[in-house]
Amino acid sequence: MINIAVLGYGTIGSGVVEVIETNHESINHKIGEPVHVKYVLDKRDLSDTPVASKAVTDYDIILNDDEVSIVVEVLGGVEPAYTFATQALEHGKSVATSNKELVAEKGAELLALAKSKNLNFLFEASVGGGIPIIRPLNQSLTADEINEITGILNGTTNYILTKMADEGTDFDEVLKDAQNKGYAELHPEADVEGYDACRKIAILTSLAFGMQVDYEDVHTEGITKITETDMKYAKALNMSIKLLGTSKKIGDNVYAMVCPMMIGKNHPLIGVNDVFNGIFVNGNVIGDVMFYGAGAGKLPTASAVVADVIDAAKHKERNIMQIWSEKKLHLADIGEFEHKFFVRLPKDSDRSKVKEVFGDVEEVSAEGVTDEFAFVTLKMKEKDYQEKIKAFDSVLGMIRINVK
Amino acid sequence: MINIAVLGYGTIGSGVVEVIETNHESINHKIGEPVHVKYVLDKRDLSDTPVASKAVTDYDIILNDDEVSIVVEVLGGVEPAYTFATQALEHGKSVATSNKELVAEKGAELLALAKSKNLNFLFEASVGGGIPIIRPLNQSLTADEINEITGILNGTTNYILTKMADEGTDFDEVLKDAQNKGYAELHPEADVEGYDACRKIAILTSLAFGMQVDYEDVHTEGITKITETDMKYAKALNMSIKLLGTSKKIGDNVYAMVCPMMIGKNHPLIGVNDVFNGIFVNGNVIGDVMFYGAGAGKLPTASAVVADVIDAAKHKERNIMQIWSEKKLHLADIGEFEHKFFVRLPKDSDRSKVKEVFGDVEEVSAEGVTDEFAFVTLKMKEKDYQEKIKAFDSVLGMIRINVK
Structure with a gap:
C-alpha cells in the first residue's frame, strides 16, 4: 500500500x-x-x-x-x-x-x-x-543538446488570441467573454501580462540547460496591446499571433523572453489554438519535436x-x-537576440526614410486598414531595431516575428 | 565506463x-x-x-x-x-x-x-x-486509461500525400519524385501499402492496452488508390487526406486499422505534413495530447x-x-467501427436512391470536377456502409472520415 x-x-x-x-x-x-x-x-x-x-x-x-x-x-x-x-x-x-x-x-x-x-x-x-514535457526533457531527449524551446504555455491568452483572430473582436471584449466563461480570472494580470508563461519558460530553460534561470531575468511582455488591426495584418501575412515563451542557445549565450510573436504556417505551433498549449523543442540531433495538449484544467x-x-x-x-x-544561468542580453520585426507607422510616414533606416523591408497591407503604413524588416538584432526605430516619432505597433 | x-x-x-x-x-x-x-x-x-x-x-x-x-x-x-x-x-x-x-x-x-x-x-x-512516444506512453500517461491512439506513422506516405495536396499531382508522379529524392524506396510497398504503419500501430496498441496485438490482424489499406480528384474533394471539404494508423477502445472492444482517412482542420494531426510524423493520444483523464517530430532519418x-x-x-x-x-488481444471486427464515409459515384447515379439508402448525406462538389456525384454519409458502422454501398453498381472511390 x-x-x-x-x-x-x-x-x-x-x-x-x-x-x-x-x-x-x-x-x-x-x-x-x-x-x-x-x-x-x-x-x-x-x-x-x-x-x-x-x-x-x-x-x-x-x-x-x-x-x-x-x-x-x-x-x-x-x-x-x-x-x-x-x-x-x-x-x-x-x-x-x-x-x-x-x-x-x-x-x-x-x-x-x-x-x-x-x-x-x-x-x-x-x-x-497534462502535456508530458518535463519527463520527456528529463528522460527522452537525453541524447540531444537543446538549441531551442518555444512554447504556447498559457491557455487563457491562447484562447483570447484565437478568438480575436477568428472573430475579429478586440482584446477587451474577448477578455470579458473569457472571464464570463471562467477561462480568465477576474484579475487576469498573471495570464495576460505573461507572468504565468514567464515562470514556465524559466522552468523549461533551467531544465534544458542545467542551471537556475531566475524568472525575474526573463524579459516579459503580455498581450494587452494586441489589437484587432494587428490580427488583420497577421492574416494578410498568413501568420498567427501567439504569446510565446522562448529560449534559444546560440553559441554560449542563452536568450529567453516572453512576448506576443507572429509565427508562419510551417511552424509546428501554428495549429495550437483555443485553450490548448504546445511546446516546441529543437535538439541538435533529434531536430524539431512538438508536444501538444491541454495546458490546464x-x-x-x-x-x-x-x-x-x-x-x-x-x-x-x-x-x-x-x-x-x-x-545561476546568466541570460544573455536580448538586445543580441535576432528576429524579424513587423512595424506599423502612420500613413503619412516618410517611406524613403523607412528604406534608408531599415534597408529592404516587405510592405504589408491588410484588408480594411487604410490609414497606416506597415512593413516587415529583415532579420535583425533587437538592439538594432530599437535603435533604428527611434528615427520615427510615432509608432503604432510592433510585433516580433519568430523565424525558425 | x-x-x-x-x-x-x-x-x-x-x-x-x-x-x-x-x-x-x-x-x-x-x-x-x-x-x-x-x-x-x-x-x-x-x-x-x-x-x-x-x-x-x-x-x-x-x-x-x-x-x-x-x-x-x-x-x-x-x-x-x-x-x-x-x-x-x-x-x-x-x-x-x-x-x-x-x-x-x-x-x-x-x-x-x-x-x-x-x-x-x-x-x-x-x-x-525520434518522437518520444514509447516512453511517454510507458511513464507519463500512466494515470490514464487510453481511449484512442491515432498516428501519422510513415513519413514517406505523408510526404507523398502532402505533395499531392499541395501540387495537385497524381500518386504515380509524386512517388517517382519521392524515389528520386531518396524519400521512397525503389520497392515502396512497405510504405505505400501501409505495412510499415501497420507494425507501428500494432506496437502502440499492444503498449496502450497491455496485450499482444498481432499486426496481421490489423486491417490495412495503403494510399495507392488516392487520386488527384480525391485531393480536390478534400480541399472542398476543408480537410486533409492522411494515412492513419488508428486504434480505439469502445467499451470492451479494441478496433485497429490502417487506411487513408480525411481529417478536419480541428484535428491535432492536421498540421503534420511532409516527412514528419505525429501521434495523437486520447486518455480518459488527460484528454487529447499529440506528439510531433521527424518519424525517420x-x-x-x-x-x-x-x-x-x-x-x-x-x-x-x-x-x-x-x-x-x-x-493475444483479439481485435474487434472493424465492421462495428464507426466513421463517416466520403463516397464518389458517377454523375448519372440515381440521387434519390442515395437518399433512400444512406438517408441524409452532405453533397460535395469540388472545383474542376464535373462528371461525378460525391457525398459524405452520417457516422455509421463500417459493415452498414459496406452493405448499403452494394446498391450501387459503380463506385469511383471511398475515403473514411475520422470523426473525433
Whole structure:
C-alpha cells in the first residue's frame, strides 16, 4: 500500500483524488500495489466533501506519519508550499507538485534536497498542464543538446488570441467573454501580462540547460496591446499571433523572453489554438519535436500529478530526476537576440526614410486598414531595431516575428 | 565506463555512433560515467570506415565480453535480430532497438525475458523515429486509461500525400519524385501499402492496452488508390487526406486499422505534413495530447536509440518498461467501427436512391470536377456502409472520415 497526502483540496487537489479513484485499477496495477489517499490537508472545513474522513488541518500529522511516503503539493504560491515541500523531503517523503511558482523559484534547491535524501521531487504538471514535457526533457531527449524551446504555455491568452483572430473582436471584449466563461480570472494580470508563461519558460530553460534561470531575468511582455488591426495584418501575412515563451542557445549565450510573436504556417505551433498549449523543442540531433495538449484544467493537470505519484511510488529510494544546478544561468542580453520585426507607422510616414533606416523591408497591407503604413524588416538584432526605430516619432505597433 | 556494441552499421547504426561522439560530453554527464562503443558488428567489411578498429563479424565475441552491458540492435527484420536480442538478454546485456518488425512480432516475449533477467528491452525508435512516444506512453500517461491512439506513422506516405495536396499531382508522379529524392524506396510497398504503419500501430496498441496485438490482424489499406480528384474533394471539404494508423477502445472492444482517412482542420494531426510524423493520444483523464517530430532519418532515429542507451545505462539491474502480456488481444471486427464515409459515384447515379439508402448525406462538389456525384454519409458502422454501398453498381472511390 502506497499512502499519500494531498495538500490543498482546490480544483487540482480534488482532481487528483478523482483520478486516483476513477482509474484505481490500472494505476494500482502499474505500481504493483494499491495507492491510497490517507490525508487531505486544507485550511477550509472539508466536512461536506467526499474527503471528510481524510481531512486534516495540522501538517505535523502528515509529517509524523511514517506510512505516508508521497506528498502531493497543489496549493500554489511559494509559501507555505516551499516550507511544506522541504519538510516532506526532510521527513523522507517524495513530493509531486503542480506549482509553477514553487518550481521556478525553489526548484534547484528542492531537487538537490530530494537527491541528497534519495527521494524524488517531481513537477510534470507545473508546465503545460497534462502535456508530458518535463519527463520527456528529463528522460527522452537525453541524447540531444537543446538549441531551442518555444512554447504556447498559457491557455487563457491562447484562447483570447484565437478568438480575436477568428472573430475579429478586440482584446477587451474577448477578455470579458473569457472571464464570463471562467477561462480568465477576474484579475487576469498573471495570464495576460505573461507572468504565468514567464515562470514556465524559466522552468523549461533551467531544465534544458542545467542551471537556475531566475524568472525575474526573463524579459516579459503580455498581450494587452494586441489589437484587432494587428490580427488583420497577421492574416494578410498568413501568420498567427501567439504569446510565446522562448529560449534559444546560440553559441554560449542563452536568450529567453516572453512576448506576443507572429509565427508562419510551417511552424509546428501554428495549429495550437483555443485553450490548448504546445511546446516546441529543437535538439541538435533529434531536430524539431512538438508536444501538444491541454495546458490546464482539473483532470488533465491531475493526470500529470498522478503520473508523478506513480513514478515516485515505483522509485522509492531512487532519485530519477536530472537535477539542474543552483548556479545561476546568466541570460544573455536580448538586445543580441535576432528576429524579424513587423512595424506599423502612420500613413503619412516618410517611406524613403523607412528604406534608408531599415534597408529592404516587405510592405504589408491588410484588408480594411487604410490609414497606416506597415512593413516587415529583415532579420535583425533587437538592439538594432530599437535603435533604428527611434528615427520615427510615432509608432503604432510592433510585433516580433519568430523565424525558425 | 559503459561499453556498448552496435549491431549493424547502416544508416541508423552509423547515426548512433555519430550521436554518441557528437554529444559525448552531455551524454556522459547524464549517465555519470563515459559511454564507449566497443564493437560494431556488420557482415560487410568496415575497414574503410571510422569504426574499423571496433569491427567484428562474430557475435560471440560480443556475447562473451562481460564488459559489454548494452547491445544496440539496428539491423532491421526479425532474423537474425530476434536471435541476437534473445542471446544478448540471456548473456546479461540490455537491448535497445529501432526495429519495428522485431518489436511488433516478438516484443512481448523479449520484454518478458528482459524483466525476468532484471534487464531492459527498449525500443523508443521503433515507432515515430525520434518522437518520444514509447516512453511517454510507458511513464507519463500512466494515470490514464487510453481511449484512442491515432498516428501519422510513415513519413514517406505523408510526404507523398502532402505533395499531392499541395501540387495537385497524381500518386504515380509524386512517388517517382519521392524515389528520386531518396524519400521512397525503389520497392515502396512497405510504405505505400501501409505495412510499415501497420507494425507501428500494432506496437502502440499492444503498449496502450497491455496485450499482444498481432499486426496481421490489423486491417490495412495503403494510399495507392488516392487520386488527384480525391485531393480536390478534400480541399472542398476543408480537410486533409492522411494515412492513419488508428486504434480505439469502445467499451470492451479494441478496433485497429490502417487506411487513408480525411481529417478536419480541428484535428491535432492536421498540421503534420511532409516527412514528419505525429501521434495523437486520447486518455480518459488527460484528454487529447499529440506528439510531433521527424518519424525517420539517421540522426533523429539515432537520438531515440541513444536515449534508450542512456536509460539502460542509468538502470542497470532494474527493469523499467511496463511490459505487455504475451496474451493475444483479439481485435474487434472493424465492421462495428464507426466513421463517416466520403463516397464518389458517377454523375448519372440515381440521387434519390442515395437518399433512400444512406438517408441524409452532405453533397460535395469540388472545383474542376464535373462528371461525378460525391457525398459524405452520417457516422455509421463500417459493415452498414459496406452493405448499403452494394446498391450501387459503380463506385469511383471511398475515403473514411475520422470523426473525433
